[in-house]
Amino acid sequence: MKIDVLTIFPEFFDAVFDFGIIRRAKLAGIVKIVAHDLRKYAVDKHKMVDDRPFGGGDGMVLKPEPIFAAIENLIGTSDRDSYPKGTRVVLLSPQGKPFKQADAALMAEEAEHLVFICGRYEGVDERVNDVLVTDEISIGDYVLSGGEPAAVVVVDSIVRLLPEALGSETSASNDSFSTGKLDCPHYTRPAEFRGMKVPEVLLNGNHAEIEKWRFEKALEKTRAVRPDLINE
Numbered sequence: 001m002k003i004d005v006l007t008i009f010p011e012f013f014d015a016v017f018d019f020g021i022i023r024r025a026k027l028a029g030i031v032k033i034v035a036h037d038l039r040k041y042a043v044d045k046h047k048m049v050d051d052r053p054f055g056g057g058d059g060m061v062l063k064p065e066p067i068f069a070a071i072e073n074l075i076g077t078s079d080r081d082s083y084p085k086g087t088r089v090v091l092l093s094p095q096g097k098p099f100k101q102a103d104a105a106l107m108a109e110e111a112e113h114l115v116f117i118c119g120r121y122e123g124v125d126e127r128v129n130d131v132l133v134t135d136e137i138s139i140g141d142y143v144l145s146g147g148e149p150a151a152v153v154v155v156d157s158i159v160r161l162l163p164e165a166l167g168s169e170t171s172a173s174n175d176s177f178s179t180g181k182l183d184c185p186h187y188t189r190p191a192e193f194r195g196m197k198v199p200e201v202l203l204n205g206n207h208a209e210i211e212k213w214r215f216e217k218a219l220e221k222t223r224a225v226r227p228d229l230i231n232e
Contacts, residue, residue, distance in 0.1 A: 001111065001162060003033045004074050005151050006067065007118040008049055010035040012148045022156060025165045033155065041066040041073070050121055059122035067117060067128050074115055080134055086112030088134045092147030092154070093119050096136035099154060103137070108161035116154070118147030181222040181229055184214040 005013060013035040017026070025031045039047045043065045050060040072078045075087060083089070088111050097103075107114065117124065117133070129136060139150045159165055187198040201213045222229050 001031045001108075001159075002113045003031060003155060003159075004113075004115045005033070005035045005118065005155075006038050006070050006115065007035055007146075007148055007151070008038050008120060009118075009146070009148060010037045013152075016152055017155070021160045021165055025159050025162060028164065030162050030165055031159050036070060036074070038062075038066050038070060041069040043069070053122060057122070061122050062120055062124045062128075064125040064127045067124070067132065071115065071132050075113070078132060080132055083134070084113070086110060087115075088113070089115045089117065089132050090154070091117045091119065091124060091129060091133045091136045092138075092150040093123065093136050094138050094141075094143050095123075096138040098141075099137045099139050099157075101157070104154070104157040105161055108158045111158075114155075114158070116147070116151045118151055120146045181218050182226060184218040184221070 007013070013033075017023070017033050022031070022033070026033065038049050042049050042063075048063065049066050050062050053059070053061045068078050071089060075083055075089075077083065080089065088107065117128070137154065139153050144150060187202060191198045191203065199213065201209050204210075219230075
């Protein structure tokens with residue numbers, strides 16, 4: 001998979017993708033991630049990527065010209081109906097559709113080339129959304145200073161689901177939200193720590209009982225913390 005990130009702060013990503021699962025996936029050739037400086041695509045001598053909003057109001061808006069030029073350079077066209085198969089252009093925005101585990105799984109399975117546009121200021125010129133963007137997504141009901149942290153979250157959630165990215169083939173399938181509920185509690189050695197003991201069922205070697213316990217505890221946790229998932 002190829003992942004490109006459009007941002008006015010490419011240095012934000014200098015080290016963030018060089019740890020853990022993403023680093024291993026990069027070294028194994030499973031994914032290639034490149035952050036691009038949007039200012040390099042600016043059309044004026046001052047390299048301006050933002051301007052005041054028409055109609056007045058606070059803040060600045062990211063201009064369309066640099067973003068269109070960047071997409072044309074990275075994909076070869078600014079017509080989303082002509083994008084190569086498996087190509088998706090994602091705008092990270094508080095106004096987007098809430099991003100969920102199912103979305104990460106779908107992108108990991110179907111996408112071959114992902115381009116992330118990191119919003120800034122008051123947002124992005126709407127013509128970018130109208131013509132270039134295939135997916136506008138939000139990572140939560142709150143506002144960030146820019147789309148860069150959101151890009152890290154979304155990229156991480158997708159890359160870890162790519163084939164062979166995780167050490168275990170079943171790890172991702174047992175994650176929270178992958179089964180429609182939260183994950184169950186987990187324990188490791190020592191079996192007793194400061195008087196707190198690991199549940200006996202996890203020590204008896206009966207895999208049927210262990211799976212039943214895990215299912216019941218996951219359901220109990222979901223009902224307590226995220227009852228909305230049960231009702232979906």
